[in-house]
Amino acid sequence: MLRRLYDWTMSLATRETAIVWLGIIAFVESSIFPVPADLLLIPMALARPERAWRYALVATVCSVLGGIAGWYLGHYAFDTIARPLLEFYGKLDTFEHLKASVDSEMLALLLVTSGLAHLPPIKVVTILSGAANINLGLFIVSAIIARGARFFLLAWLLRRFGEEIRDFLERRLGALAGAAATVLICLFAAHRFLS
Template identity: 30%
Template sequence: MQSLLDSIEVSTSFFISLGAPGLLAVAFLEFFMLPIPPDLVLVPLAVANPEFALLYAAIATAGSVAAGLAGYTIGKKGGRPALDSRFTGKRIQQVESYFDRSGFATIAIGAFAPIPEGYEILSIASGVFDLDIRSYLLASVLGRGGRYFLEALLAVMLGEAARSLTEVEIYSIVGVVTLVVLVAYLLRNWWLPDLSASPPR
């Protein structure tokens, strides 16, 4: 286990040394099970070059969404077997129930949340369940972009202190924000008036 962690640390340092191209590569390849999250490359780059922090966030978003689009295409062309061959039946059933309620919100929140394989299964499921491609891309950009821009801004605010943040700490911050967004989404009908209701006469 320690040798694996050491290998990941060395690989992460390598991608950081490549700068923006390394970040783009990690953001794309992570979708296909590369054990290096883009977050660990994005944050050090944003700390080292705060003037480019938002650009780095945009690059990470572009790479991740491009990979997600590949997953969407796999689901679209491969159908249900594309899901069955990669994920357990229980997880597929859960995702399907989420899509039945709101495919757009499922993608947006899932793309933002730091859930292992979460964005992968949701992207493939979007193709399988025939989610509109424009809705999929918009939700992906909002979710992935929201996460990476949040991390980039956090890196700029904390400065050198952000370098010491572990993957768990970064994900904990993102997780708290995800929880707040999720609760706000679930309570939206209570907070907002029914816009479709007729005004009183």
């Protein structure tokens, strides 16, 4: 099923309405969809590098709006909508583990790491933020920073290096973002340990 979703998402990049689909995918990825918007952003930015910044902006805005929708799902409709979604994607255990072990400071860090590297998946963290009643303003600022950094860095790399970086990004973007997230987590842990 995930392979079909991936192939369908990739096919959207060649359509006239690709920017609309980018916005839709970025929105639903943050709360219910398993395929990241990057997979659509990469071929779009390669095909029209002069529009890479516009694509990054659309992906950022729509991803943040989707994150807000995920926050509301977690806050107001956890049992009726969010729990079944998390069960469907096999993420309920991850959610329950995180819910039992994080405070608001740690959740803010998770917003940044999931926004940058999908560690843990962004939909888990957006729903968890609402369920844990994390301040919506803090949530929005964290999402703008993390998602904006991810999409604008990706746009810059694609404009700067073009087609030659495509394979590298498709194979290693998750690992690179994961390394950045690991550094952030280590810095946070050191800060908490030393305080």
